[in-house]
Amino acid sequence: MIKKYIAVLLVFISSCATDPLSEATPKDELNFPISIELSKDENSLFVANTNFDLHYQNASLNLIDLDSKKIVENTTILTDSFLGDIAIDYDKNLLFTVSRENSKLYMVDISESKKLKCGGEKCDESHILELDIDAPNYLTLDTDKSILYIGHRNDGMISVVSYKDPLKLKILKQFEIDKFLGDISGLIYSKADDKIYVTSNYSSFLHIFRPLFDYYGRISKIEYFDKVRISNRNITITPSSESIAIYKDQILVGTTAPTGISILSRYNDDYKFTKALTTMGAPVKIKCIEEDNICFLALYDSKSISIIDPETQLVIDNIYLKKRVYDFTYSLKRKELYATLFLENSVLVIDMDKESPSYLKIKEVISNE
Secondary structure, eight states: OHHHHHHHHHHHHHHHTSOHHHHTSOTTSOOSEEEEEEOTTSSEEEEEEOOGGGTTEEEEEEEEETTTTEEOTTOOEEEEEOEEEEEEETTTTEEEEEETTTTEEEEEEOOSTTOOBSSSSBOOGGGEEEOSSSOEEEEEEETTTTEEEEEESSTTEEEEEEOSSTTSOEEEEEEEOTTOOSOEEEEEEETTTTEEEEEESSOSEEEEEEEEEOTTSOEEEEEEEEEEESSOTTSOOOEEEEEEEEETTEEEEEEETTEEEEEEEEETTEEEEEEEEEOSSOEEEEEEEGGGTEEEEEETTTTEEEEEETTTTEEEEEEEOSSOEEEEEEETTTTEEEEEETTTTEEEEEEOOTTSTTTTSEEEEEEOO
C-alpha cells in the first residue's frame, strides 16, 4: 500500500517538472472514467476521464470502437483538468464537455468516424471557451437554438452558451438562479415546453426558468416559473447528484431521503408529484430510452443499476455489478448497456437483449489491458 502511494507521488512530482498535459495524462487509456456517451451510428463510445490518480490534474477524452471493444489509438484529447458531463448535438456532430477545475468548455468535432478533432491533441483556442464561473459540471442542450446550458456545481450559477457559429463559441449570459438554495445537482432542457429544470442538493423543489431572446439573439430576460415540489408533503426529499431525466410527460428525480426517485407527471403546463419509488441506493445518474420504454438508474453506493418501466412506474430488474458505476449509455441497435467503472479504469458491456441467455449479464469488460 505504501509503495502504491509513493509511486503516485513520484509520478505527480515528475509531471510538475514537465509538460503536464503530455506527461501526466496517459494517452489511449481509460483513466478514472466518469462520463460516457454513444456515437450517432452506435459504433463508438466517448468517455470523459478525471485523472483522479493525480488529484485531478489534467484529464482526457477517449474514443472506444464497439466492434473491436478497444480504445482507438491516437485519438486522445487532452484537457486541463478533470471533466464533467458530456453533451452531444448529433445533427451538428459536436461534442461538448467541461473542465471543472479550470472552468473551460471544450467543443470537439465528431463528424468523422473513429476520430476526435479539436485542433490537435490539445484543443486549440477556437475549440475552448473560458468560463468566468467556477465548477462547471452539468450540461444540457437546446439543439434547435444551438444553445448549451451549463450548471455550475457551486451555488446556483448557470452559463448560457451559443454554438450557432461553431467557430465562435459565445457566452450569452452567466447568472445565479433566483432564490436558489444549495448547489446545482442536475439540470435538463425540456423541448416539450421550452423550459430548463434544475435540481438542488439542498432543496426539495425543482427550479424552472427560460431565457427570452431578442431579435439579435441576445438574452433580454430570464423568465422564472413556479417551483415544483418533488415529493409529497409528508416526507422531506433532497435530490442526489446528477440525477434528473425526462420520459415523455414525466420527470424523474433522484432522491436521497429515502433513496429512490420521485416521478412528476405533466398536467397542462405544470408538473406534479405522483409517485415515489424506493431503490437500494441513491441514483447518481438517470437515463430514459423512449424507444424501448425503459429507464436506467445508476446506484453508485449499491454497486448496481436499476431498470424501471416508466409506463407502470415500477422497478422491473436490478443488475448487480459488485463495482461502483457512475455513468452509462445504451445502444438500441446493439442491445447493450455500457457503464463506467470509475475505480477500475474500465467500461462494462452488459447484455440487454431479452432473447439472449446472457440477458442482464456482463458480456465484456473494456479496459487498458
